[in-house]
Amino acid sequence: MLYRETAAPLRAYAARVLGNASQADDVVQETYLRLLRVPVSFDTRNELRAYLFRIASNLIADHFRKQKRESPLSDAPDAGVQERDHPSRVDMGRVFRLLRPRDRQLLWLAHVEGANYHELAKALGLGEGSVRVLLSRARKKLAALISERER
Numbered sequence: 001m002l003y004r005e006t007a008a009p010l011r012a013y014a015a016r017v018l019g020n021a022s023q024a025d026d027v028v029q030e031t032y033l034r035l036l037r038v039p040v041s042f043d044t045r046n047e048l049r050a051y052l053f054r055i056a057s058n059l060i061a062d063h064f065r066k067q068k069r070e071s072p073l074s075d076a077p078d079a080g081v082q083e084r085d086h087p088s089r090v091d092m093g094r095v096f097r098l099l100r101p102r103d104r105q106l107l108w109l110a111h112v113e114g115a116n117y118h119e120l121a122k123a124l125g126l127g128e129g130s131v132r133v134l135l136s137r138a139r140k141k142l143a144a145l146i147s148e149r150e151r
Contacts, residue, residue, distance in 0.1 A: 003032065005045075006052055009113055013053065016112075017060055017104040019097045027063070031055045046119075053113070053123040057105055064101045095145045103138035110135055 007028060015024035034055050042048040096104060102124070109115040109123055120131045 002045075002048065006049055007032075010052060010056055013105075013108050013113065014056055014060060016093075016096065016108050017101055018063065023063065027056055027059045030059055050115075050119050050122045053109065053115075054125065057124050060101065060105065092146075095142070095149055098145055099138065099141060102134065103141055106131070106135045106138045107142060 010031060011024050011028045014027040015021050018024050018027065031052055035052060040048075040051065042051065096107075099107070105124060106120060109120055115123060117128045117131050117135075120126070120135065121128045124131070126134070
């Protein structure tokens with residue numbers, strides 16, 4: 001039941017932030033494996049969901065740190081996520097990949113998953129005040145990139 005409720009949103013989040021569907025599958029698999037390894041108890045399903053996104057966020061951060069160490073010149077993620085919708089969504093996907101990984105994480109969790117500041121802070125291991133500032137900056141960066149692309 002938990003897997004059915006959380007796997008698709010977790011995979012979508014990882015795929016969009018990483019820019020690679022295969023790597024997203026690895027992150028999702030490792031997320032559930034880590035959940036099973038450590039006995040944890042939560043009062044609500046929302047707390048457990050936030051914990052899963054926290055694990056995935058940490059794995060994504062680890063991925064980018066490792067990628068940076070291995071190839072310092074390659075900052076852009078692989079374009080492995082394929083869009084099959086309207087062409088404007090393809091452009092939005094490209095614009096989204098131009099953002100820094102943390103900005104992608106913040107925007108995805110806030111606007112696609114509907115996470116509030118408290119949930120974002122828990123999922124990303126940040127303070128709520130920091131989340132407010134970082135999310136605002138990420139929105140501005142995204143808006144600037146979209147504006148730039150429209151010219």
